[in-house]
Amino acid sequence: MIGRRALGAALAAAALPLAAFPLSALAQPGGKVLSLVVPFAPGGPTDLIARRLAMLLQEVLGQTVVVENRAGAGGNVGAEYVARAAADGQTVLFGTSGPLAINQMLYPGQTYDPLKDFAPVGPLGRIPNVLAVHPDIPARSVAELVALGKGGRALAYGSSGNGASSHLSGALFNSMAGTRFEHIPYRGTGPALNDVLAGHIAMVFTDVLTALPHIQSGRLRALGVTTAARSAVLPETPTIAEQGLPGYDASVFFGLVVPAATPAPAREALRRALEGALRQEAMRRFLESQGMQLAPEVTPAALSALMASEAARWGAVIRETGAKAD
Incomplete structure (x- = not known):
């Protein structure tokens, strides 16, 4: 410092x-x-x-x-x-x-x-969000996640509240990917993230900094960042746009x-x-x-x-x- x-x-x-x-x-x-x-x-x-x-x-x-x-x-x-x-x-x-x-x-x-x-x-x-899933979800890419959703598996994503960027990131994803992932609003990022970490819900769109330690520890799996360009904090994680949803861009x-x-x-x-x-x-x-x-x-x-x-x-x-x- x-x-x-x-x-x-x-x-x-x-x-x-x-x-x-x-x-x-x-x-x-x-x-x-x-x-x-x-x-x-x-x-x-x-x-x-x-x-x-x-x-x-x-x-x-x-x-x-x-x-x-x-x-x-x-x-x-x-x-x-x-x-x-x-x-x-x-x-x-x-x-x-x-x-x-x-x-x-x-x-x-x-x-x-x-x-x-x-x-x-x-x-x-x-600042981009990152789409992150619980490790038990059998998807290692956006395409695999979309296939799970379209294959009939019921999956839900949490957000920090209705109208928050974490909610709208998922709404845009559903709109562009043709999925119907259920939105579950929470009173803040912490409760939403805790339920993903506990396996109560499948995934979350949250800011990269909050998700980073859980991704590094293996408690979350990052599938894609939400901006048009990759994040310097998660350089190995591809964008959602480059994984079959060109034009997807959701950030704060x-x-x-x-x-x-x-x-x-x-x-x-x-x-x-x-x-x-x-x-x-x-x-x-x-x-x-x-x-x-x-x-x-x-x-x-x-x-x-x-x-x-x-x-x-x-x-x-x-x-x-x-x-x-x-």
């Missing part, structure tokens, strides 16, 4: 080329704190990544940055809080696919429009947004701070260790296009499968 002194030195050195930041755009009288809102509970992978990013943003911006957890409704509680916050560049949403693209189709009562009520800052990247993306009326100089300061943070070798290694595939371009346009395309793609899946949120 990199020590605090070494990390601080690296950050200071890397911050030098960023001296042209319009940091005054974020300066507030009285040393106002910049709030990085995480729309999920503390302790999860999203929270962990946000806290590491907050430390780097604080170093680059020279301003106190705190993580504020506002969980609920699949991320909608925190997202709505940011959408209605003062547009002064001091309240930033650490968003994911749910609140930034998918939830609007799953929660009829959602009161904000992600494309109208937010101004994108930039994306961080994507991460990005920063601010209230729509936030002035352009403040948005640009945040964007350049994010880009600078993601250039840090320590940060890149950390994100890749979490299974993240880093965004090739850290721009508002890249995040805006991602939000729109994901909303369109998952909207079609949700309409076809009838997926609903809890």
Whole structure:
């Protein structure tokens, strides 16, 4: 692990080329704190990544940055809080696919429009799920699993809840493969994974980092990762797309947004701070260790296009499968 002194030195050195930041755009009288809102509970992978990013943003911006957890409704509680916050560049949403693209189709009562009520800052990247089965399931590839399902064997997959990426990954799989694997929602990733490990259900679509130790120990068998490209964390595991389902792509993306009326100089300061943070070798290694595939371009346009395309793609899946949120 990199020590605090070494990390601080690296950050200071890397911050030098960023001296042209319009940091005054974020300066507030009285040393106002910049709030990085995480729309999920503390302790999860999203929270962990946000806290590491907050430390780097604080170093680059020279301003106190705190993580504020506002969980609920699949991320909608925190997202709505940011959408209605003062547009002064001091309240930033650490968003994911749910609140930034998918939830609007799953929660009829959602009161904000992600494309109208937010101004994108930039994306961080994507984290894939992995399709993993209990070792007793006689399938060592996606094709064999599909054959089992079509051969009449009743198989179920668990998820962290209705509308979660682990649910929608399975819904997309059923739609593309022509299978009818039963979806069983749980109250979180842990309970779903525990039931697969115990052999109560056959499989799960879950993030690669959570599944990795169980795959390495042999308690789970990885059949395929859900992104278009293989995961650096599981390089020997082929993608689902390359195993007979071309075009299959299901992952969670991460990005920063601010209230729509936030002035352009403040948005640009945040964007350049994010880009600078993601250039840090320590940060890149950390994100890749979490299974993240880093965004090739850290721009508002890249995040805006991602939000729109994901909303369109998952909207079609949700309409076809009838997926609903809890």
